[in-house]
Amino acid sequence: MTDHEDKDMLAAEYVLGTLDARQRDAVNVRRGNEPDLEAAIIAWENRLSPLNTHYEAVAPSSNLFTNIRSRIDAEGIEIVRTVPGIADFAALKRKLAIWRVGALGSAAIAAGLLITVFTSDPVLPVADGKFVAVFHRDDTQPAFVMSVDLDTREVTIRPVEATVPEGKTYQLWIVTDETGPQPQSLGLLENVANPTTKQLGQFDPAMLRKATFGISLEPAGGSPTGLPTGPAIHGHLIPVAH
Amino acid sequence: MTTTRDLENLLKLSFNGDKDAFEQLYHATSAKLFGIVLRILRNRAQSEDALQDIYVRIWQKAGDFESGRASVITWMATIARNRAIDIVRRQRPEADIDEVDVDTLASTDTVFEEVARAGEVRRLEHCLGGLEDDRQQMVKLAYLEGWSRAELAERFAQPVGTIKTWLHRSLRQLKECLGS
Secondary structure (H helix, E strand, C coil), rough: HHHHHHHHHHHHHHHHHHCCCCHHHHHHHCCCHHHHHHHHHHHHHHHHHHHHHHHHCCCCCCCHHHHHHHHHHHCHHHHEEEEECCCHHHHHHHHHHHHHHHHHHHHHHHHHCCCCCCCCCCCCCCCCCEEEEEEECCCCEEEEEEEEEEECCCCEEEECCCCCCCCEEEEEEEEEECCCCCCEEEECCCCCCCCCEECCCCCCHHHHHEEEEEEEEEEEECCCCCCCCCCCEEEECCCCCC | CCCHHHHHHHHHHHHCCCCHHHHHHHHHHHHHHHHHHHHHHCCCHHHHHHHHHHHHHHHHHHHHCEEEEEHHHHHHHHHHHHHHHHHHHCCCCCCCCCCCHHHHHHCCCCCCCCCCCHHHHHHHHHHHHHHHHHHHHHHHHHHHCCCHHHHHHHCCCCCCCHHHHHHHHHHHHHHHHHHH
């Protein structure tokens, strides 16, 4: 069987749903970096989606949207939408795409992850010491959005993709000029279904402003070495408007 | 009745931050999406949790929808199905398959896509009809109910490797029959 046929069958079984959890996770990562796999998946979705007519509509509980609404209200995306000088999320995404090209390393592609580096735009007014960083997993989907309040020195990380591979955990890191090149752990993001807030009272606000933040995927319980061991994504802070 | 055009408009408004439009989109589509998730997860509370995640994701990904590639409802259904399958693969490696009545596969919902996609639906049903009975059932159990290779192996009393071979053969046959 050729590689092309292998990939087509992988896409077919992905869409059919018969791959196991590990294989699905792998495809979920690979499809962002392999256009031919992505195209094969879309083709199979188109072939099989007429089966959706077999699903019968069932009304969910009537109060469900209230929960969804409050989650949307609290979402990091909302913060992204308020970045000044950027009309909407589409514009921000386009901007990210441009930055990403410059920030892309082949090692990151090999690891199945894209690294997005944010540089703060000098025309953006700094408002109230509030900043945001977006951690991207692939072309379209932010994996985490982090908001930072330098006044209270609190960071809140909101997962966008609220899934974590079995037996793994996400860990937050910081690198600052003052603390040297080795990342310092800021702790685990234990519950990926909900925002995590961390107090960073030990860091000077000016130091936080220039810091690089990273989120890595680690074994459950956190990195065994005290340094990131799994694939990591990074973000710098950009200011947020009122 | 909400038309395809209406749904596209509501999704576009949602992308621009209009939460009331998103609520309308939710009310027009949530029963369909819930039907998908419930059928795969087979647990109401868990399905409602998943449905919330799915709509938060739809809100976030609204800008990714490309009209022309698929209808809004198909795009949303794909997100819902993917999420439900991801969950079920993590949580139900060895499910009790006896509780599922295969006869329920015959039911058909005509509310949504049927009119717009009547041709495609007929074509796929025709091609599925060309598969041997058990293979056809296998494809439907996998797609509609979220059955794993292991569950299919147990149901059809075959080794997992054989199931994989059968699935691949069936999928290739479908692809060829559909002519793409």
